[in-house]
Amino acid sequence: MTLRQTLATLPRDTRDTLFLLVVIAWVMAPQVAHLPAWASLMAGPVLLWRGWLAWRGRPLPGRWAVAGLLVVAVVGTLFTHQTILGRDAGVTLIVMLLALKTLELRARRDAMVVFFLGFFTMLSNFFFSQSLPTAVAMLVALLGLLTALVNAHMPVGRPPLVHAFRLAGTMALLGAPIMAALFLLFPRMAPLWGMPSDTMAGRSGLSGVMKVGNIAELALDDSVALRVRFDTPGGAPPPQSDLYFRGPVFATFDGSEWHPLSYRAGNRALERPNSPAQLRVQGPALRYEVTLEPHKRPWLLVLDAARDKPGVAGMGTFMTDDLQWLTSRPITDVTRYQATSYPQFRHGPDTATPALRAYTELPAGFNPRTLALAQELRSDPRIAPNPARDPDLDATPALVNAALARLRTGGYRYTLEPGVYGQHTADEFWFDRKEGFCEHIASAFVVLMRAMEIPARIVTGYQGGERNAVDGYWTVRQSDAHAWAEVWMAGRGWVRVDPTSAVAPGRTGAFERLQSPRGALATAMGTVMSPGLVQNLRAMWEAVNNGWNQWVLNYTQSRQLNLLKALGFESPSWQDLVTALGALVGLAALCGAGWTLWERSQHDPWLRLLARARQRLAQSGLTLPDTLPPRAMAHRVQAQFGDAAQGVADWLLRLEQWRYAAQPENAAHQLGALRREFRTLSWPAATARR
Known part of the structure; x- marks a missing residue:
């Protein structure tokens, strides 16, 4: 006997229970990555045990056994999270309650509790991820739970699950317009709107501390860091050499790690500076929009150099004195903002100041050969002329060029595998x-x-990017993470110097990237599909995912108000959103009422016409039972009213003949004729008696 035949012979309770358990497992599956290990190892066996009990027809465990498992779940939650409140602890507990409640599926009330917990657990998946794959998975879970719920309200017989699924799908489709209206028009008022994102366990794109080897690990990550849409004809970016997205700036070196200048012992946090950035811009401005993936840090990535504050909804932003833009809280959700940058700029003091001494400090006891090389370069008259002869001559550009020339001609190599460096x-x-x-x-x-x-x-x-031909956005990946230098020069301020371009010009010039190692799946796909097809599929997927980020995750209050402007509101506000939503809901209610009336008109018009005849005879003084057929009704009419109601009796006989005779092609027309004749019948008066 095949598995399908075996399932067909199972009792309905067993079939329905197994289906519900599969749906619950699907709802719980995405939580495994966020639950403590003990919770997953406990919930999985509980569901398997419950399925085995249903398959074998065994009795459910007693209440004391379930209570003991509940105590274990609560104690485990308290031990892991030190509380039963908050997002992580709450999700752990709700998942365990859902798994344990399946052991008490004895009555319909228990099933309703399981459905309620299932829907709540389904929503809790969005606490951790609002990505498109998660949304699709939860849509499948929603249809599964609705199917099980509809099936639970069909107590008679053995209705097929396919029938319940069709009804659940119809319900979901009917509710979709209302859901879309609520999404578009329900006022988004921070901080009430949005998903909580208090976890700091995610991987960040860049680090607040740079230790040699850290970015090399990030270069192996091909995930998206940010997407950019340039507000220029055709979305064209600036030259490749100007695509520098500025992140953390490091100025303090302890011999093994680089830290921000504000770094203090025991405190690695960035501090808000007291002195403003000395930024002077020139040339045309470059306007663009950035969609930044969550990186759990308070950094906004903008092109060098952004003078004006980026437009981030619901967040305070400020610029440090080293041109880095920070937010008032970590970026824990996909964030979109507009920015304006000036590729031609100068910043920092033009003349030497005491503050610049911090950028010349080095720890004692490190890199003695590099110190000797520096002394050799400074003392070489071919590179740095004697300042005693020309005190106004700044040797810095010549020394910088000498170091870059050494990188170009000294046999240095750009690689992903430099090995482990020592002290x-x-x-x-x-x-x-x-x-x-x-x-x-x-x-x-x-x-x-x-x-x-x-x-x-x-x-x-980040440096560089690639244009997605499907949606026109420029994609910057974690593999584009980059580090460059800034050198202070008299009369010019801080000047960008990218020594990597001296070693590997293709890294920043011709846009030649080191490729991360391909996994087994990617290698296998490469043997089946052409590289061009794989690249096109990847571009299409990223375009779809970017559309999800733009139109769903980043549908902010400003975009709501822009929608109202497009609908004709001059100065829309959240009150206008409520008005528009109320009008739309009212219109939906009227449409629903109209649809209900139309649906009623489709329910057996013959029975409705017979009921109208019965009601009209009751007004004439002849009350007939609802179960009486038209022929019996005609006999009662003749007996009650005689020849005065002969026309009514004949009409009832023709109505019965239409019902039970073979239906011709013009049956609907004949029924319409009977309906019109009904309105012209001469009904007997209530006083007429034989």
């Missing part, structure tokens, strides 16, 4: 390994600059 990272790069990723190169370059008493610092962020 003297700059020495190993300049003299031993001569290979590294952008952070190795930038770190060694800045150490050399500081050793020559030249103020320098490291800037991290």
Whole structure:
């Protein structure tokens, strides 16, 4: 006997229980990545046990056994989260309650509780992810739960699950317009609107501390960091050499790690500066829109250099004195903002100040060979002329060019696998390994600059991007994470110097990227499908995912108000949103009432016409039971009223003949004729008696 035949022979209660358990397992599956290990190891066996009991027809466990498992679940939640309140603890507990409640499916009331917990658990998946795959998975879960709910309200017989599924799908489709209206017009008032995102366990795109080797690990990640749409004809970006998205800036070096200048012992947080950034822009502005993926840090990625505050809804933003834009709280959701940058800019003091000394400091006891190299370069008259002869001559540009020339001609190599560096990272790069990723190169370059008493610092962020031909957005990936240097020069301020371009010009110029290793699945797909097809499928998926981010996750109050403007509102507000929503709901109610009336007209018009005849005879004084057929009604009419109601009796006989005779093609026309004749019949008066 096949599995399908076996399932067909199962009792209805067993079939329905197994189906409900499968739906519950589907709802719980996405939570496994967020639940404690013990919760998943407990919930899974409980569902399997409940399925085995239903399959074998065994009795359910007693209340004491379920109570014992509940105590274990509560104690485990308290031990793991130190509380039963909050998002993580609450989700853990609700999942365990749903699993344990399946052991008490004895009555319809228990099933209703399971449905309620199932819908709540389904919604809790969005606490952790609002991505398109999650939404699709939860839509399937919604249809499954609705199917089980509809099936539970069919107590008679053995209705097929397909029938319940069709009805559940119809209900979902009928509710979709109302759902869409609520999504579009329900006022979004922060902080009440949106999903809680208090977790800090996610992986960030960049780090608040740069240790040699950190960005090299990020380069292996091909996930999306941000998407950009340029507000220029055709969405064309600036030249490749200007695509620098600015992130954390590091100026303090302890020999192994780089920290922001505001770093203090025991505190790695960025502090709001007291001095404003000395930014001077020139040339045309570049306007664009950024969709930033959550990175759990308070950084806004903008192109160098953004003078004006980016437009981020519901967040305060400010610029540090090193041109980094920060928000008032970490970016824990997909965030969209508009920004304006000026590729041609200058910032920082034009003349030397005491504050610049912090950018020349180096820890003692590190990189002695690099210090010796710096002394050699400074003392070389071919590179740095004697300042005693020309005190107005700034040797910084010549020294920077000498370091870049050494990188270009010294056999240095750009690689993803530089190996593990030791204590003297700059020495190993300049003299031993001569290979590294952008952070190795930038770190060694800045150490050399500081050793020559030249103020320098490291800037991290993203460089480059690729245009998606499907939707026109420029995609910047984690593999585009980059580190470059800034050097202070008299009369010019801070100047960007990318030493990586001296080692590998293709990294920032011709847009040649190092490829991350391909996994087994990608390798297998490459043997089946052409690389071009794989690339096109990837572009289509990313375009669809970007559309989800733009139109669903980033549907903010400002976009709601823009929708009202498009509908004719001059100065829309949230009160207008409520008005529009109320009008739309009222219109939907009227449409629903009209549809109900129309549906009633489709329910057996013959019976409704017979009921109207019975009602009209009751007004004439002849009350007939509802179960009486038209022929019997005609006999009662003749007996009651005689020849005065002969026309009514004949009409009733023709009505019965239409019902039970073979229906011709013009049956609807004949019924319409009987309906019209009904309105012209001469009904006997209530006083007429034989």
